[in-house]
Amino acid sequence: MAKRYYWLKLKADWFSDKRIKKLRSIAGGDTHTIIYLKMMLLSLKDEGKLYFEGVEDNFASEIALALDEDAENVKLTLVFLQRHGLIEIGDDDEYQLTEVPTIIGSETASAMRVREHRERKKQSDTEGRLLQCNTNETGCNNLKQICSVEREKEIERDKELEKEGEGENGTPAPAAYGKFNNVFLSDAEINGLKSELPDKWEYYIDRLSLHIASSGKQYNNHAATIYKWAQEDADKTAPKKGIPDYSYSEEDSL
Numbered sequence: 101m102a103k104r105y106y107w108l109k110l111k112a113d114w115f116s117d118k119r120i121k122k123l124r125s126i127a128g129g130d131t132h133t134i135i136y137l138k139m140m141l142l143s144l145k146d147e148g149k150l151y152f153e154g155v156e157d158n159f160a161s162e163i164a165l166a167l168d169e170d171a172e173n174v175k176l177t178l179v180f181l182q183r184h185g186l187i188e189i190g191d192d193d194e195y196q197l198t199e200v201p202t203i204i205g206s207e208t209a210s211a212m213r214v215r216e217h218r219e220r221k222k223q224s225d226t227e228g229r230l231l232q233c234n235t236n237e238t239g240c241n242n243l244k245q246i247c248s249v250e251r252e253k254e255i256e257r258d259k260e261l262e263k264e265g266e267g268e269n270g271t272p273a274p275a276a277y278g279k280f281n282n283v284f285l286s287d288a289e290i291n292g293l294k295s296e297l298p299d300k301w302e303y304y305i306d307r308l309s310l311h312i313a314s315s316g317k318q319y320n321n322h323a324a325t326i327y328k329w330a331q332e333d334a335d336k337t338a339p340k341k342g343i344p345d346y347s348y349s350e351e352d353s354l
Contacts (some may be wrong), residue, residue: 106144106206108137119184124176131169131178138185139177148200152193156292159195193217232340276307289323304329 106115114120124133142163143150156162160178164171181187182196188196274284283305285293293301304326319325 104206106204108144108200109205110202111203119186122184126180128176131173132180135167135169135174135179135292138169139163140197141261143197143200144165144204144206147204148197150195150197152195152203154193159193170273277313278305280309280313282312283309283322285323293323294324296327300330301326 120133122199123129123136126132139150140148150159150163152159152162154162154167160175161171163178164174167174171250178187182189186198188198190196274286274289277283277285277290285305290301293304297304307329308319308322308326312319
């Protein structure tokens with residue numbers, strides 16, 4: 101005959117049952133609760149039934165012998181169980197623990213081996229998936245590291261470009277102006293030209309741009325060149341010393 105295993109399937113709130121809480125609250129209650137649990141385990145093979153076989157003078161003493169418990173404590177436990185409907189006395193010295201039939205679990209040895217094999221396989225599959233996840237995570241971490249390195253390189257390149265776009269003193273590099281984008285002026289220089297040559301700054305920039313493009317000549321300072329040309333043009337139009345100025349406005353009459 102195949103060997104069979106039994107167990108109790110206690111509910112998660114078993115200790116919250118008012119009868120169990122009452123049992124634990126009396127003097128020696130934890131001991132009585134243990135006795136009750138041991139009685140249930142002892143009755144598993146017979147679906148919650150216990151039998152008085154006459155080995156001792158009474159049922160309480162016989163159960164105490166089987167459980168290695170004090171006979172007086174077993175007697176008090178039986179009184180409590182009977183009072184609260186947790187044990188019933190039947191015919192032929194039969195005692196029925198009323199809750200046990202609904203909380204029995206059992207299986208044969210072969211069924212247990214199959215179940216344990218399935219559990220081991222399930223655990224192995226789970227560990228395999230976790231290992232795969234860890235491998236993927238390692239790959240992701242490596243990818244993150246590569247991306248981080250690439251990002252750092254991009255930041256360094258951006259810094260280099262920023263440095264290239266700045267002058268030696270850290271100020272922004274001159275911007276390109278003119279028809280051929282070959283006249284380079286800083287913000288301060290362009291603002292100065294606009295202020296001092298309000299009507300002609302664009303003219304001189306385009307003039308210098310055309311001159312550089314056509315002649316290939318280079319100038320050390322484009323703003324200074326424009327100021328020089330503007331001054332020369334102003335000198336040409338100014339009246340010469342010792343020569344009367346015969347110019348007149350349209351409002352003057354001859």
